[in-house]
Amino acid sequence: MPQSDFQRQVLRILHIMRLAQQEQGDLLHEVSRQRVHSDPIVAEAPLVPTPFASCEALVDFNDSLNEHMETRLVEELAQLGGSEVRQSTRKILEYLLTDYVAAEFSWLGQKGKRKFGQLKLPQLIIRHSSFRK
Secondary structure, three states, rough: OOOOHHHHHHHHHHHHHHHHHHHHHHHHHHHHHHHHHHHOOOOOOOOOOEEEEOOHHHHHHHOOOOOHHHHHHHHHHHHOOOHHHHHHHHHHHHHOOHHHHHEEEEEEOOOHHHHHHOOOHHHHHHHHHHOOO
């Protein structure tokens, strides 16, 4: 590639980068402006302050979930992070369940265990994966 073509290509890429940076700066400015003018955020207590230590507590919590609580829980789970679905799911399960409770469940309830797949929580974990994107 001749040097003049190379220089033109570099200048074109720099121009594209400058436009992208300007667009992101404008977006950041708008978000900051909206944040300043919005109502103050009141921190709510977490729905799950500690992992569930008994199966009954987990099932009771699962049964008490309404649409608002489900949305709050998905947002709460999103705060746990995780760069990959596997890592994120592991963090969520550790956040929700003690080892004792986790050992009492299997997806289909095999070997006399409880059926985790029938709870609302697995669907919320899946929603969390969609929420992350």
